[in-house]
Amino acid sequence: MNHKELIAAMAAKMNAPKSLVEDLLEKTVSTCNELLVEGKTIGFQSFGNFEVRKKEERLSVHPATQIRTLVPPKLVVNFKQSNILKDKLKELPHNE
Amino acid sequence: MSKEKLSSQEIIDIVALKASVSKRASEEFLKVMISTIEEALMSGDSVKIKNFGTFKLHWNEPRKSVNVQTGEDIILAGYYKVNFTPDNNLRDLINEPFGHLEAVQIGRDTPVQIEPIQKETETMDPLRTLNEQASEIKDILAEIMNLQSNHQTAELQNDIQEVVVENINETSEEIPHQVHEEKIQIPDYEFQVEEVEIKEEPKSEVFSPKSVVEEQKEEHVEIPVIVIEETVEELNTEETFVPTFVPRKNKKKTGWLVLIICIIVLLGAGTSIFYLYPPAKRMIISFGNNVSNSTTDLTKSVSQLFVAKPKKLDVPVTVVIPKDTSAVDTIEEEDIPPVDSLQLLFDSPRNYTEIIATETTHSGSRLTNLAKKYYGLKDFWVYIYEANREKVSDPNKIPSGTIIYIPKLDSRLIDKENQRCIDKAKELHDLYVKKIQKEE
Numbered sequence: 001m002n003h004k005e006l007i008a009a010m011a012a013k014m015n016a017p018k019s020l021v022e023d024l025l026e027k028t029v030s031t032c033n034e035l036l037v038e039g040k041t042i043g044f045q046s047f048g049n050f051e052v053r054k055k056e057e058r059l060s061v062h063p064a065t066q067i068r069t070l071v072p073p074k075l076v077v078n079f080k081q082s083n084i085l086k087d088k089l090k091e092l093p094h095n096e
Numbered sequence: 097m098s099k100e101k102l103s104s105q106e107i108i109d110i111v112a113l114k115a116s117v118s119k120r121a122s123e124e125f126l127k128v129m130i131s132t133i134e135e136a137l138m139s140g141d142s143v144k145i146k147n148f149g150t151f152k153l154h155w156n157e158p159r160k161s162v163n164v165q166t167g168e169d170i171i172l173a174g175y176y177k178v179n180f181t182p183d184n185n186l187r188d189l190i191n192e193p194f195g196h197l198e199a200v201q202i203g204r205d206t207p208v209q210i211e212p213i214q215k216e217t218e219t220m221d222p223l224r225t226l227n228e229q230a231s232e233i234k235d236i237l238a239e240i241m242n243l244q245s246n247h248q249t250a251e252l253q254n255d256i257q258e259v260v261v262e263n264i265n266e267t268s269e270e271i272p273h274q275v276h277e278e279k280i281q282i283p284d285y286e287f288q289v290e291e292v293e294i295k296e297e298p299k300s301e302v303f304s305p306k307s308v309v310e311e312q313k314e315e316h317v318e319i320p321v322i323v324i325e326e327t328v329e330e331l332n333t334e335e336t337f338v339p340t341f342v343p344r345k346n347k348k349k350t351g352w353l354v355l356i357i358c359i360i361v362l363l364g365a366g367t368s369i370f371y372l373y374p375p376a377k378r379m380i381i382s383f384g385n386n387v388s389n390s391t392t393d394l395t396k397s398v399s400q401l402f403v404a405k406p407k408k409l410d411v412p413v414t415v416v417i418p419k420d421t422s423a424v425d426t427i428e429e430e431d432i433p434p435v436d437s438l439q440l441l442f443d444s445p446r447n448y449t450e451i452i453a454t455e456t457t458h459s460g461s462r463l464t465n466l467a468k469k470y471y472g473l474k475d476f477w478v479y480i481y482e483a484n485r486e487k488v489s490d491p492n493k494i495p496s497g498t499i500i501y502i503p504k505l506d507s508r509l510i511d512k513e514n515q516r517c518i519d520k521a522k523e524l525h526d527l528y529v530k531k532i533q534k535e536e
Contacts, residue, residue, distance in 0.1 A: 001136045003146040009136070013128050024125045027115045029148045031107060037189050041101040047130045048178065049101075052190055059202070072197030075190050077149070079180030085134065089176040092138060094155060 036077055048081040137178060149182040228508055235437030441509060442520050448483035448503035455500045463491050463500070470502050473512040478524040479505055490532055 001009070007025060011018045032050065035042055042050040057073040081089075104126060112122035133151060136143045142152040158174040188195065455466055467477035481491050483503040488494055511517045 001141045002144045006132060006136070006143060006145065009132050010125075010128050013132060014124065021125070024111065024115055024117070024122070025129065025145070026147075028107065028111050028126065028129070029145060031110050031114065032148065033186055033189060035102060035107075036186070037192070042107065043101055044104045044107075044126075044130060047134070048180075050180075068202040070200040070202055072194060072199060074194050074197075077180070077182040077186060077190055079151075079178065081178045085178065086175070088134070088138070089153070089178070092176055094174060094176075 044082075046082060046084040048079055048085060051078045051080065052076070053078045145183075147183055147185050149180055149186060152179045152181070153177070154179045231508070232437045235440055438508060438514075438516060441506060446479065446482060446505075446509075448479075448501070450504035451483075451501045452504050453502045455502060457494050457496055457498045457500060463488075463494070466500060466502060471505065471510045471512075473510070473518070473521075475518055475521040475525065476505075476510045476512075478521055478528060479503060479510070481528060482524075491528065492532075 007018050007021050010025070011021045014021065032042055036050060036052055039052050041052075044050075052075055055074050055076060058071050060069050060071055061067070062069070108119060108123045108126055111117075111126070112119040115122065133143045137151060137153050140153065142150055144150045154177045156175050156177055159172050161170055161172050162168070163170050182190070452470060463477040463480050464474040466480055468474040471479075477491070480500065480502060481488060484498075484500050487498055488500070494500075508514075509517060509520075
């Protein structure tokens, strides 16, 4: 499901025009991004937490060429699902 | 990074404010959004939100584990997990503080880097030792110069330098020349005088006035002399030129007496010189060994040629003598602390005119580290300190930003293989540390 499909699905649920949903979604996303850039954690109850984590610098060795690279530290967004979502997912049958 | 956590309610408020909609509408929107995403995920679909990221379900396989308390094997059930991959835009935004950093390639694994350096040092080593030997010899020469007059030392220099460079072959080439000289001399003695005492005198004249140079020569010429005298003797026995003077048997007896006395005198002179001039000694030992090899061959050939019994007796004697002296000398060498070039080097004042490199200090940099970097051993930091006396008052407290000159040092002074160099550096270390403590 891509962005447009998501908006369509949400608009159908809310009985609201797609443009409004799109606008709201964009505002939500931008808000979340700003907050995350500030380094804040966002918690959606029943869904999960968005958090910024720092990955320390490390030395990686290319297994084939043996070239060693110093990978600098970086900040990444991490999502951790909430327990409510986890329980819901547990009921999901594994079919593969 | 503040760990401030914002709840969904706060997000709702902010969004409501931004979009200028009611909070209720905003709340409803968020709930719908989450439920829609959940549903999509439940149906096994991934959800992509523009500028934010992608949600995806990931199946974690069941895995074995052990109950920590009972030690029983248990199987953790497999489960689904929501993976979130941030969008490129968001990723870059978040990583802005470290965005300027790039991965640095350090190169291949360290051993590959070190190997060529080691090879270089290996190839350098023989060269360096040669240079060291040369400079040591020069120092020895300088010492001898002090003891002797100039023209003699000039000869010495030539001789010693030649002998050091030459191989055994070359020294063996030299011997015949000297042999010829002796040949000329020895018949003279015999023709001039037949008495033992008078024969000794010219010999001793040869030794005593002329100093180390002559003695060194004689040390290795010694054996050839004997050989020649034997040949002379044999000439006598063959009655080629001596019969007119003396009856054969008498000549033989006196000849052998003279021979033995000559050997004794030579030995006595040689050993006494060894004791007197220890530095010169070493050179002689090396000569003695070389020459003894070559001379044993000579004596053997001589002994094969002539069957006379007394000669046979002499031959082993001549072979043994150089070995004895060399053995004695090596023992002496171990006993006596070397008063040689290294000590002179230690005692001479060091001047730091040549500079290899300059280092700007920063917090945490130490002279010992610099010494380790440039000289290979941290004990040699004292020399860096000596070179930077004006700027560095206390080697333990170097102000940050000081420019430190790394002086070029004599390679013998910072020979980390040589315990004496390390001892010397430690001695200096103690000296400076005490001085600093006194000042405090």
